[in-house]
Amino acid sequence: MKLIIAIIQPSKLEAVKEALTKVEVFRLTVMDCQGFGRQKGQTGAYRGHEFSVNLLRKVQLQIAVNEPFVQPTIDAILEGGRSGPGGEIGDGKIFVLPMDDCIRIRTGERGSEAI
Numbered sequence: 001m002k003l004i005i006a007i008i009q010p011s012k013l014e015a016v017k018e019a020l021t022k023v024e025v026f027r028l029t030v031m032d033c034q035g036f037g038r039q040k041g042q043t044g045a046y047r048g049h050e051f052s053v054n055l056l057r058k059v060q061l062q063i064a065v066n067e068p069f070v071q072p073t074i075d076a077i078l079e080g081g082r083s084g085p086g087g088e089i090g091d092g093k094i095f096v097l098p099m100d101d102c103i104r105i106r107t108g109e110r111g112s113e114a115i
Contacts, residue, residue, distance in 0.1 A: 001099040001112055002070050006061040007035065008081040008092040013059050016080035020063075023072040027115070029062040038089045058092065064102055066112045 008016060013030065020028065034055035065073050074094055083091050104114040 001102060001115060002065055002067070003097045003099045004061075004063045004065060004070070004073055004077075005095040005097065006063070006077045006081065006092060007033070007058050008061065008077070009083075009090065010057055010059045012081045012083075012091075016061065016077055019076035019080035020073065023069070023076045025063060025065065025069060025073050025076065027063070031060045031062070033058050033060045037093075056090070064099060064115050066115055070096065 006016070010032075017028075020026070035058055036054060036056050061077070063073055074096070077094055081092055101110060102112075102114040103110050107114075
């Protein structure tokens, strides 16, 4: 079992969800978050005064999958989250973490059956 955490642009959320549906990954958690990397924020103007926004809005996906679904899930996120064929700075990151256990609260099932 693995926990896949992906940080993507908010505008790419629907495309990533569609790509995940194609590979039969239907369960995910979505959270709004802020951060910056190589983009280093952005500069704006308000009433003639320039200001900088250091944190950019992003969306974080958390997806728990069994081993056979790891690579298809990664490929789907890459397909839906990439800007254009070569991608662009700010498209995001994917982290793959080992997951020791998973427990379904309703039934008490554990491990891969609970996912």
